[in-house]
Amino acid sequence: MNRLKYRLPPLPDDVFPNLCQAYSPAGLGFASLHFKQQKGGRGEGLGVWFSLLHWSLLACRSHKMERAALWSLVLLSFSGALAKTNLNEKVFVFPKTSADAYVLLKPRLSWPLSQFTLCIRYFTDLTRSYSIFSASSRQHDNEILLIKHPAEYHACVGGQCQVFIRKANPSSGNGWTSACLTWASATGITELWLDGEPLPRKGAAKGHNIPTELVVMLGQEQDSFGGSLDAQQSFVGEISDVFLWDAVLPPEQLRSKDTTTTALVSWTMLDFEIKGYVVIEPTIQ
Numbered sequence: 001m002n003r004l005k006y007r008l009p010p011l012p013d014d015v016f017p018n019l020c021q022a023y024s025p026a027g028l029g030f031a032s033l034h035f036k037q038q039k040g041g042r043g044e045g046l047g048v049w050f051s052l053l054h055w056s057l058l059a060c061r062s063h064k065m066e067r068a069a070l071w072s073l074v075l076l077s078f079s080g081a082l083a084k085t086n087l088n089e090k091v092f093v094f095p096k097t098s099a100d101a102y103v104l105l106k107p108r109l110s111w112p113l114s115q116f117t118l119c120i121r122y123f124t125d126l127t128r129s130y131s132i133f134s135a136s137s138r139q140h141d142n143e144i145l146l147i148k149h150p151a152e153y154h155a156c157v158g159g160q161c162q163v164f165i166r167k168a169n170p171s172s173g174n175g176w177t178s179a180c181l182t183w184a185s186a187t188g189i190t191e192l193w194l195d196g197e198p199l200p201r202k203g204a205a206k207g208h209n210i211p212t213e214l215v216v217m218l219g220q221e222q223d224s225f226g227g228s229l230d231a232q233q234s235f236v237g238e239i240s241d242v243f244l245w246d247a248v249l250p251p252e253q254l255r256s257k258d259t260t261t262t263a264l265v266s267w268t269m270l271d272f273e274i275k276g277y278v279v280i281e282p283t284i285q
């Protein structure tokens with residue numbers, strides 16, 4: 001009796017063969033879309049679901065698998081495609097200088113970006129240059145880049161970089177820096193906010209659109225599409241609260257560090273992959 005309690009619902013007899021027939025071609029279509037856009041883009045998530053559904057239905061038809069097992073496959077495919085992690089109250093620790101430790105983020109852009117806001121918090125005692133956020137495209141290794149040099153920040157969009165200099169001493173007491181970068185294609189205007197305060201605005205890449213196919217990295221600076229990493233620009237320390245929006249957030253929201261707007265990259269629903277020596281730890285301050 002106990003076993004019955006955990007059984008998944010069976011598919012109705014008349015629906016099952018129709019599903020097999022209807023989803024076989026649809027599954028192939030979505031599967032090909034998936035393999036064409038493996039690096040992210042419209043339809044990838046759907047592609048994963050339907051390709052798994054497709055193969056499970058084919059297997060089911062040819063090998064007469066139990067229908068309950070089919071449901072498990074379908075449910076598994078959905079849960080896998082939706083796996084995202086809430087890293088609230090957690091940080092990525094980058095423990096040491098390296099050219100092979102980083103975190104890949106997967107924003108899954110549905111269309112080219114004509115504007116964005118990037119926010120990130122970090123904690124480091126590095127005195128050399130270090131990358132804070134690096135997104136490369138096939139056209140530009142510095143498609144979106146925020147990098148700190150000893151005396152200045154460089155913010156790049158579409159391969160065009162602007163220098164930002166913070167003259168006032170950092171006011172935050174706990175050593176963490178909160179940085180937000182905004183950019184709008186229509187004007188090219190680029191804003192860098194540090195600890196809730198804006199620096200004088202600059203402009204770059206007016207009229208540019210950021211392509212959907214990006215490799216987004218924390219911890220390293222890319223000098224080619226997904227590679228050419230330099231240990232001397234690697235990040236060592238802690239990174240938290242990473243968000244990327246496809247909008248320029250208004251000043252009041254940037255001042256208050258309000259992250260409630262739906263984001264392409266959200267720290268509370270993060271799709272990521274750790275490469276090399278990077279550790280997730282609870283926040284300690």
Ligand SMILES: [Ca+2]
Nearest residue numbers: 141142222223
């Ligand atoms: Ca670069």
